[in-house]
Amino acid sequence: MQNTQKDILEFLNKRIGKSHLEKRLKMQREHAADVYNRGGITKFHPENLEPMMIALDILLKITFLKKHAVKNSLDIRIEKNDILSGRIPQKFHGFTILQLSDIHIDGYVDGGEKLCEIIRRLSYDLCVITGDFRYLTHGDYDRCVLLTKKLVRSISCRHGVVAILGNHDFIEIVPGIESEGVTFLINDNKRISREGQSIVLAGVDDSHMYGTDDLPKALSGISNHEFTILLAHSPSIYRKAASMKVDCCLSGHSHGGQVCLPGGIALMTNTNAPRKYIAGPWTYHNLKGYTSRGTGSSGLPARLFCPPEITLHRLLLFPV
Numbered sequence: 001m002q003n004t005q006k007d008i009l010e011f012l013n014k015r016i017g018k019s020h021l022e023k024r025l026k027m028q029r030e031h032a033a034d035v036y037n038r039g040g041i042t043k044f045h046p047e048n049l050e051p052m053m054i055a056l057d058i059l060l061k062i063t064f065l066k067k068h069a070v071k072n073s074l075d076i077r078i079e080k081n082d083i084l085s086g087r088i089p090q091k092f093h094g095f096t097i098l099q100l101s102d103i104h105i106d107g108y109v110d111g112g113e114k115l116c117e118i119i120r121r122l123s124y125d126l127c128v129i130t131g132d133f134r135y136l137t138h139g140d141y142d143r144c145v146l147l148t149k150k151l152v153r154s155i156s157c158r159h160g161v162v163a164i165l166g167n168h169d170f171i172e173i174v175p176g177i178e179s180e181g182v183t184f185l186i187n188d189n190k191r192i193s194r195e196g197q198s199i200v201l202a203g204v205d206d207s208h209m210y211g212t213d214d215l216p217k218a219l220s221g222i223s224n225h226e227f228t229i230l231l232a233h234s235p236s237i238y239r240k241a242a243s244m245k246v247d248c249c250l251s252g253h254s255h256g257g258q259v260c261l262p263g264g265i266a267l268m269t270n271t272n273a274p275r276k277y278i279a280g281p282w283t284y285h286n287l288k289g290y291t292s293r294g295t296g297s298s299g300l301p302a303r304l305f306c307p308p309e310i311t312l313h314r315l316l317l318f319p320v
């Protein structure tokens with residue numbers, strides 16, 4: 001296990017290469033807490049707009065909704081989604097993937113206890129975590145790593161845990177979380193095998209704030225006949241993913257709006273993707289996608305008309 005900052009950077013240098021690491025670290029140093037930056041796809045970052053969060057907090061208090069909204073942040077729903085495709089290998093028919101996204105674990109008012117308890121009761125074949133482990137986009141990440149390790153110990157499945165980074169995550173969290181058995185895909189891919197057949201999981205680094213995503217690299221070495229699931233923190237990658245023949249894309253990032261109007265109408269989506277891509281299942285040409293509303297909350301540990309979720313995706317070979 002890597003302990004010192006020097007060890008962490010040496011590990012990452014070998015893992016993702018000097019140029020990617022230098023770009024990521026430079027962006028983190030210079031722009032992690034900026035409201036505007038030009039590094040990623042989206043230039044405006046309301047997640048860093050502290051006065052707006054303070055105003056929202058005041059608004060919830062004066063409308064007597066704060067207590068209710070905080071309680072909602074722990075009302076984690078289990079959503080089920082079927083992914084149908086004629087390209088799914090027969091041995092993966094019925095294969096179940098647990099998706100956690102936008103956990104922001106150090107922001108939970110209960111330290112993530114309820115989430116661990118729910119996960120222990122579920123059964124699934126593989127777990128994917130689609131980014132945003134940390135509550136803030138800057139500052140200390142030790143508590144986030146510590147709580148994530150505890151969470152990972154409550155995950156139990158045959159094919160392990162595969163994760164990507166989000167815009168709230170410093171790349172330095174990778175070695176600590178991987179020491180608990182998680183595999184990060186940082187513009188990389190990995191095959192999951194079952195009884196002689198396989199599917200591919202590909203994952204990109206953050207596109208939203210750091211612009212360090214590299215989809216061609218993440219998909220390199222994958223044959224056309226292989227069923228490929230892309231893990232991308234922001235759904236804004238949908239057009240590129242479809243053009244590169246990805247079968248399925250699992251995302252998060254938008255939180256579904258988090259604090260919404262009745263009917264789940266988001267006041268803000270924090271992505272340039274159209275609204276149909278910000279929550280739940282969607283399709284774009286041959287690409288099937290799903291955007292999680294997020295398992296945790298950011299900015300404020302509060303939700304209105306937009307409960308947090310964990311998602312069980314079932315792969316179904318169709319037509320059989």
Ligand SMILES: [Fe+2]
Pocket residue numbers: 102104132166168253254255294298
């Ligand atoms: Fe998030």
